[in-house]
Amino acid sequence: MNYFTDAVAWLLDPAHYPGPTGIPARLGEQLLFTVVTLVLASVIAIPVGFLIGHTGRGRGIAVATSGGLRAIPTLGLLTLVALWIGIGLGAPYVALTVLAIPPILAGAYTGFEAVNRATIDAARAVGMTELQIVRHVEIPLGLPLLIGGLRSATLQVVATATLAAYVADFGLGRFLFAGLKTNDYAQMLGGSILVILLALVLEGLFAGLQKLVVPRGVAVGRPPVDRKASTRRRPGMEPAITKGI
Amino acid sequence: MTWLWSNLDLVWLRTLDHIVLSLPPILLSFVFALPLGWLANRYRPTRGAILSIAGLFYAIPSLPLLFILPVIIGTSLRSPANLIAALTLYGLALMVRVVADGLASVDPDVRQSATAVGFSAWSRFWLVELPLAGPVLLAGVRVVAVSTVSLATVGAVIGAKSLGSLFTDGFQRGIQVEIITGIVATVLLALVLDGAVVLLGRVLMPWTRRTRRIRPAPAAVLGPMPVVRSVA
Amino acid sequence: MIEFRSVTKEFPDGTLAVDDFSLTVPSHRTTVLVGSSGSGKTTLLRMINRMVDPTSGTIEIDGVSVASLEPVKLRRSIGYVMQNSGLLPHRTVVDNVATVPLLRGVPRRTARADALRLLDTVGLDRAIADRYPSQLSGGQQQRVGVARGLAVDPNILLMDEPFGAVDPIVRAELQQELIRLQHELGKTVVFVTHDIDEAFLLGDQIAILREGGRIAQLGTPAEILANPADDFVASFVGADRGKRALHVESQDGSDVLVDSDGRPAGVLVGQRSGAGPSGGARSDVPHIVPTEGPPR
Incomplete structure (x- = not known):
């Protein structure tokens, strides 16, 4: 017996496609959920991150919060919120928005912090207003790191959305849990392959996007030697990444 | 709260389960990451390949990985070994990059002067580059430790016993305190392990204690390093 | 202003x-x-x-x-x-x-x-x-x-x-x-x-x-x-040393300015013995023609 052949057979079985519990519908649910969660988290995290990055204030709190959130198990948060507001999509939305905020926030402010201080100083000295500095200097130069934060958040949300099928009837995760319940290994494995493919495709898209948004002047030449030393703080070793579920 | 007092022994048991699940991946991923990270740092072509593959592994969601691993490596789905293997893979994916970055962060002047005074490539790696990359590695191990502890809870949904079992059990029986206890215990365990890693770092890298705030001049770091004496 | x-x-x-x-x-x-x-x-x-x-x-x-x-x-x-x-x-x-x-x-x-x-x-x-x-x-x-x-x-x-x-x-x-x-x-x-x-x-x-x-x-x-x-x-x-501490030495009838290391910095031209050059802030400084030397 070959589990993989079974899984592929399961994936190719036309019976698994139509209807609200078919593969396309589940995939659509997972994608929609991911996008909505990311938008919600971004609306909160990006402005706050920009503010922290621009002013340098509140950074300590942001670092501590994201560090603390990294330690909080997603499954615990998910089940707890589900007990509070009931089974359904509400709990995953709340829990995953909360979990997606730290990487996006970190991407936003580390992007600003990675901008050479002298460049910002010069922009101010030639007469840019604070808003113009944010718009014309900090956002374009910090964009790659922000996209990096969004990338981490996306991975985490896609992954945890799978787990969220434990508390809500939606997404590709249903195949995993349904298969687990009935010992249907083909379904479990087929669903797993779908989730992994989805994650890798999104990862690839973001990797491409991240390359695309590096401003040309920065991508073209070698950055000044001292670039790292002259940034306000070393973004250093505190990956915005939190391993998703 | 009554739940907690009458189930303290259960919480303790699950904590022990959790430690058994999380410690091996933290150690194993570090050990495996050293040669891979070295390889990634040493040659340009391998760097791209190794780091890309590590990145892809990191992108794989954990639940599907837990389902797929048994087919690939023959572990049993609900066994601790399966979860440990998955967590090791994640830790490795993260640590490989950290090791490569850490080795790359070693001042080239120091590396060259070590070669000039007669270190072989092998001894230079162990006695100069690795210790100097220490602070970066330490930061990486801390991240791995915390995220491994947090991630280990996922195994509960497929029946691997850990602090995560308190989530699934509490959810099914509607006991909030049980879930909260699980969260608090997981976070505490993560903090304890994180603290242990920091302490270990201080013991192993005494020179980072004093020079932490001042920018360590390469010579100052190389100087008091105990291992240099035995060679020179 | x-x-x-x-x-x-x-x-x-x-x-x-x-x-x-x-x-x-x-x-x-x-x-x-x-x-x-x-x-x-x-x-x-x-x-x-x-x-x-x-x-x-x-x-x-x-x-x-x-x-x-x-x-x-x-x-x-x-x-x-x-x-x-x-x-x-x-x-x-x-x-x-x-x-x-x-x-x-x-x-x-x-x-x-x-x-x-x-x-x-x-x-x-x-x-x-x-x-x-x-x-x-x-x-x-x-x-x-x-x-x-x-x-x-x-x-x-x-x-x-x-x-x-x-x-x-x-x-x-x-x-x-x-x-x-x-x-x-x-x-x-x-x-x-x-x-x-x-x-x-x-x-x-x-x-x-x-x-x-x-x-x-x-x-x-x-x-x-x-x-x-x-x-x-x-x-x-550095008025007390090096290139700024110049003194005059006679060399084959003309006046050579020499720095404190004994290296020639230039020759003195113009009216040396006269009543001094006409006004201006720089009047008290002799006009020096630099010799070819290392750039400072």
Whole structure:
């Protein structure tokens, strides 16, 4: 017996496609959920991150919060919120928005912090207003790191959305849990392959996007030697990444 | 709260389960990451390949990985070994990059002067580059430790016993305190392990204690390093 | 004319960067603030365009206190050139030069055309207009920085160690270029440096600063060399040694000036025995024809 052949057979079985519990519908649910969660988290995290990055204030709190959130198990948060507001999509939305905020926030402010201080100083000295500095200097130069934060958040949300099928009837995760319940290994494995493919495709898209948004002047030449030393703080070793579920 | 007092022994048991699940991946991923990270740092072509593959592994969601691993490596789905293997893979994916970055962060002047005074490539790696990359590695191990502890809870949904079992059990029986206890215990365990890693770092890298705030001049770091004496 | 009146600046951490500083910076001249680190020279410069606000005292430009002006507007009317060019890495050379005019609402085409002309002015080839700063040499980047400083045709140009990060040969080139530019444009230049040679070369008026922005001596290069106010100044300008401590030696009937190491620095020409050259600030300094020697 070959589990993989079974899984592929399961994936190719036309019976698994139509209807609200078919593969396309589940995939659509997972994608929609991911996008909505990311938008919600971004609306909160990006402005706050920009503010922290621009002013340098509140950074300590942001670092501590994201560090603390990294330690909080997603499954615990998910089940707890589900007990509070009931089974359904509400709990995953709340829990995953909360979990997606730290990487996006970190991407936003580390992007600003990675901008050479002298460049910002010069922009101010030639007469840019604070808003113009944010718009014309900090956002374009910090964009790659922000996209990096969004990338981490996306991975985490896609992954945890799978787990969220434990508390809500939606997404590709249903195949995993349904298969687990009935010992249907083909379904479990087929669903797993779908989730992994989805994650890798999104990862690839973001990797491409991240390359695309590096401003040309920065991508073209070698950055000044001292670039790292002259940034306000070393973004250093505190990956915005939190391993998703 | 009554739940907690009458189930303290259960919480303790699950904590022990959790430690058994999380410690091996933290150690194993570090050990495996050293040669891979070295390889990634040493040659340009391998760097791209190794780091890309590590990145892809990191992108794989954990639940599907837990389902797929048994087919690939023959572990049993609900066994601790399966979860440990998955967590090791994640830790490795993260640590490989950290090791490569850490080795790359070693001042080239120091590396060259070590070669000039007669270190072989092998001894230079162990006695100069690795210790100097220490602070970066330490930061990486801390991240791995915390995220491994947090991630280990996922195994509960497929029946691997850990602090995560308190989530699934509490959810099914509607006991909030049980879930909260699980969260608090997981976070505490993560903090304890994180603290242990920091302490270990201080013991192993005494020179980072004093020079932490001042920018360590390469010579100052190389100087008091105990291992240099035995060679020179 | 820029006037500092009893300006004091204490930073929040308690550092007294500038203590009761007063100075008049004449228009259309180059004034150099020279001192070692900690002398508050950069702080003083940055107070002119309100990058730093004084704790007490006032700074006036042509009789108007800068405190009454809106900082952003003020900065857009003053040219500013800094050490590491401070160019925007994601914008091309021509866009960098046109930054401020564009902010002021000058139409894009006009701003670009003006910027290209400015590249000529600072001695840059228009071919580099579409390059990014990271593709330029250090010297070229500084020239672009100067061009950007001139883009709004300001009356005042502030220069914060603009040539500090380039190698000595390029620095000498840029210094000559600035002298030429200043000859053409006649801006009110305030120039900050720690290099006394650069100060003597570029400055019409030089303020030698001690710690806390206290003026050790103010004057023309000649005045300072001829009469160092105290030992600090004498040692700072090196009047007691090396290339500045010249003495006359006779050599085959003509007078040769020799430095303290015994190396000839030039010959003395003109009326040596006469009643002295006619007036002017530099009258008490003999006119020296340099010998060919290593660049200083």
